Amino acid sequence: MSEADAGAKEEEPSKEEEKPVPAKQLDDRRSMSMDTNDELLALHSVYYNGKALRLQVTSPHIYYIVFRILRKVCNAIPALAVGLPLNWDKIEKPDNNAVVSLTKQYNRVAKPFATNWSGSYNTDVLHEWGEPNCNKLVATEITGYAYECAVPRPADLNHYYKSFTSETYGETNLEQMASIIDELKIGSHDVFVDLGSGIGQLVCFTAALAKCKKCVGIELSPTPANYASNLGDYFKKLMSFFGKNCGKYEHIQGDFLNPKFKKLICEEATIIFINNFAFSPDLMFRITNELLQELKNGTRIITTKPFGAHKKGITYRSTSDINAISQTIELKSMESGVSWTAKEVKFYCTTMDHAKLIRYYEEEQRKKDPNYNPVREESEVETKFCTVKRLP
Numbered sequence: 398m399s400e401a402d403a404g405a406k407e408e409e410p411s412k413e414e415e416k417p418v419p420a421k422q423l424d425d426r427r428s429m430s431m432d433t434n435d436e437l438l439a440l441h442s443v444y445y446n447g448k449a450l451r452l453q454v455t456s457p458h459i460y461y462i463v464f465r466i467l468r469k470v471c472n473a474i475p476a477l478a479v480g481l482p483l484n485w486d487k488i489e490k491p492d493n494n495a496v497v498s499l500t501k502q503y504n505r506v507a508k509p510f511a512t513n514w515s516g517s518y519n520t521d522v523l524h525e526w527g528e529p530n531c532n533k534l535v536a537t538e539i540t541g542y543a544y545e546c547a548v549p550r551p552a553d554l555n556h557y558y559k560s561f562t563s564e565t566y567g568e569t570n571l572e573q574m575a576s577i578i579d580e581l582k583i584g585s586h587d588v589f590v591d592l593g594s595g596i597g598q599l600v601c602f603t604a605a606l607a608k609c610k611k612c613v614g615i616e617l618s619p620t621p622a623n624y625a626s627n628l629g630d631y632f633k634k635l636m637s638f639f640g641k642n643c644g645k646y647e648h649i650q651g652d653f654l655n656p657k658f659k660k661l662i663c664e665e666a667t668i669i670f671i672n673n674f675a676f677s678p679d680l681m682f683r684i685t686n687e688l689l690q691e692l693k694n695g696t697r698i699i700t701t702k703p704f705g706a707h708k709k710g711i712t713y714r715s716t717s718d719i720n721a722i723s724q725t726i727e728l729k730s731m732e733s734g735v736s737w738t739a740k741e742v743k744f745y746c747t748t749m750d751h752a753k754l755i756r757y758y759e760e761e762q763r764k765k766d767p768n769y770n771p772v773r774e775e776s777e778v779e780t781k782f783c784t785v786k787r788l789p
């Protein structure tokens with residue numbers, strides 16, 4: 398059955414489903430259905446290039462999310478609500494059977510409607526929801542639905558995390574992430590890596606809004622990593638339903654210090670996100686010594702605690718700091734930019750700049766000898782961190 402036919406499945410049982418089923422097989426089917434509570438809710442897509450949304454009801458909260466999506470689509474195109482009961486959309490929280498029946502009735506109308514409507518983005522009616530690319534609002538809402546599907550009770554996340562350790566839970570809000578994407582002009586030329594990606598909402602959001610070449614999240618703790626994997630699956634279905642373009646994304650469970658990630662982090666990444674607010678000094682030391690010093694020139698690292706001494710130049714004493722081979726600036730920060738406090742948490746961007754130390758030494762030489770003219774040939778200079786190329 399094609400994706401586009403998904404919505405019709407519940408209305409017209411196929412011939413195969415009508416055949417008598419042997420008693421043993423029926424028992425097996427029932428127990429499978431009871432074990433997994435595997436009712437399938439399907440919504441036909443009326444978006445250009447959209448695919449039917451098919452969600453397994455793994456938990457009752459899925460009914461309510463489907464109801465809200467249905468309401469959203471019918472509010473945009475009231476003709477789709479023909480046949481739905483009067484004031485159906487005013488109900489605060491319909492019961493599960495009502496949602497099933499609303500989706501069936503909607504699908505009966507949406508399917509032929511979509512056939513007539515297809516071939517155009519219909520932005521006159523759908524506005525930004527008809528566009529093939531997500532703007533901030535659309536990316537935020539779709540990521541929000543995926544989050545709600547994958548994480549029914551966000552408060553539970555706090556139970557899995559150890560407080561005041563490197564694994565302490567805390568999320569960056571999408572509004573803050575959108576501001577960072579805008580300020581740093583993150584786009585399709587970038588490879589975005591979230592080191593300690595939690596439930597992975599930033600990875601999906603960045604894939605939708607910035608459409609990076611690749612977005613990868615690496616998370617150590619198995620519970621949030623599982624949520625991230627589910628969130629990624631829901632996100633894919635939702636983006637398809639709304640017919641939206643998206644960059645590639647991946648959620649990986651693992652320790653970002655594991656050497657197997659070195660190529661990704663040090664050679665491929667152009668933007669590295671580290672919400673290091675609660676990271677221990679030990680972990681910070683290892684990140685600086687095992688990863689940062691090997692990043693390629695121009696790589697930008699976004700953090701909630703600055704790596705480099707913000708705004709400071711190099712001094713004789715600090716030639717071995719990370720600051721000696723990078724520049725750190727403060728980014729625009731929002732109130733409530735993170736989940737763990739309503740206060741403003743600052744975000745910083747450190748850009749790797751290996752030539753900074755060379756420029757410092759040249760400047761020092763010039764102070765001693767105003768006629769000093771550095772050799773303008775390509776050569777290599779040893780720093781505490783690494784060997785850097787001195788360009789002519």
Ligand SMILES: C[S@@+](CC[C@H](N)C(=O)[O-])C[C@H]1O[C@@H](n2cnc3c(N)ncnc32)[C@H](O)[C@@H]1O
Pocket residue numbers: 563564565566567568569570591592593594595596599615616617618621651652653654672680
């Ligand atoms: C504060 S959360 C940030 C989540 C997400 N990046 C955000 O800003 O919304 C930090 C995450 O880093 C993870 N973490 C800490 N050390 C790690 C390591 N060595 N490898 C991978 N993840 C790690 C923690 O488990 C935690 O989920």
